[in-house]
Amino acid sequence: MSSLLEVEALTLRFGGITALDQVSFQIAPGRIAALIGPNGAGKTSLFNCITGFYRPTSGIIRLHEQSGPRELQSMAQTEIAARARLARSFQNIRLFGAMTCLENLLVAQYRHHGPGALPSLLGLPRARATEAATIRRGKELLERFDLLPFADVAARTLPYGAQRRLEIARALATEPILLCLDEPAAGLNEHESVELSERLAGLRDEGLTVLLIEHDMGLVMRIADQVIVLDVGRKIADGPPGRVKADPRVIAAYLGDAAA
């Protein structure tokens, strides 16, 4: 089976520190892959390499899009965000706080519908049609993520859980084929976490591929099809959740060598 995302021998160094050391893995399309590991294992670094916020020292990151494979490792961040069909959320929520939920979702759609300033300035029919289409799409997403009551409310005034949902909705508004979520369940209560896993499973069933960093093991075990474990920059395990959970190296990484 062909993969959607391929990472080959990815290495990232900051001066003398090796944050990622020859990390390789593949994610099949329509799967949920979870990236786990103790603090400082390099999870967010890996994320930042894939989304272009860091440029890897060496290695290959390949995203298989319909139009063909695209190598991300040498692309600038803005280029990846504008061209490659992947979207990300942030560990510490980064919404456009003063703007409403709907506006947040509109902004996210602009890479496809380009900020054509002049047509919308003149109120040309084409600009109006585009605007109406983006608003409809925004409304769909608001409905899907139970955010409709907050549509016209400034994002920063939303309850925490709703802000988390809006971040995912905003990432989805860019119509990605790969959705990268950095600790989407952080700060959520048990009920919200279960709800989130149902949502993510629903997205997967529609064909979306999800890569997520998560500390909430309950969530990971519930929905992940594949678990990749990092420890001090190296991949130490990769496979279905049941097998990874039983891997002695994973237990050692989490609990210390004595436990293994």
Added chain:
Amino acid sequence: MKAALQDAGFSALIALILALPLAGLVTTPNEAYQLTLVFHPWPVAAMTIGAFLIRLLWLKLPRFTLPKARGFGSWSLVLVALLPLLTGRRGLDIGLLVLTYLMLATGLNIVVGLAGLLDLGYVAFYAVGAYTTALLTTEAGFGFWTALPVAGLFAAFAGLMLGIPVLRLRGDYLAIVTLGFGEIVRVVLINWQSFTNGADGISGIPYPRLFGLDFSRAGSASVFRLFHLPFDRLARQMWFYILALVLTLLANVVVARLRRSPLGRAWEALREDEIAARALGLNPTRLKLAAFTTGAFFAGLAGAFFAARQGFVSPESFTFMESALVLAIVVMGGAGRQLGVIWAAIVMIGGFELVRGFAEYRMLIFGLALVAIAVARPGGLIATRLPSVRLGWVKSDP
């Protein structure tokens, strides 16, 4: 009430301590021309009681809130806009000044209010627009109406030139560089004697015409001569005022539409969180350049109008004080809110002019007004942001 009284009493005490040496004791020469300290009790008493009462009222009076009625703001604005036409020369002069600053503030609102880029050298683009108009009309035979768009475009180009080197800067650093840019333009204007006529400035800029007619005292195209009317300076002022009103209105309509366009929302997203905006595929470089360029364009238009109205430009009109004043209008109005900016321009520039009589206290009153606004309404006169779109505005069916 007791707490308020105590608080007010404390204020009165501080006022008393300050007033005793500052206002109470006055050195006065006696008959032998020796300086003696004379105690004046009345100013001290007045200041102490005044402080007590002001503090008490401040604590006890209901807070000032803007009227909620929809449309109230717009209608009262129409009235305010028409007022100068009825109040004669002085009213028109003040109105013209308010409109000139409002044009500038409208443009700066794009840069500071929407895109969130702190620009302290905005006056540079105003100067470029004014000098472009001055040189084109006096040296190259342009009329006002042909010079106007060129002035806007030249200023926009200057905005682009400033934008490129400062793309990587944010906040304080950006403010410092733009401040420097503003000064550079002014110093160049002073020193490039052969081109700009240095500190002497350029005079003889023709007045804007209306369908080929101008409002000069004499001359082949004079309205007064054509219709055999006596020359009326007021008519000319009214023409300028209406022209400024049209230009300002145009600028406001354009900026209001821009705010509701994808570009405007992208600017606001950039202001709110640049990293998130980049992650969503927005291009900060292009957005920032677009903001600087568009903002500068409107400053260029304002500059062209200024040059044509004065008939004279010199570097003296383009000091840092102007940048600061325009920025103060934008910030005090509530960055991003056009209605707030309009009111701030009216209150600050109009108020500034009304107290011209007390020349030496003008800056003091201005400063006090700034402090008062900053304390009473920290987000600006109108601080609440109006969404650029509401879900209810859209028909649900495709």
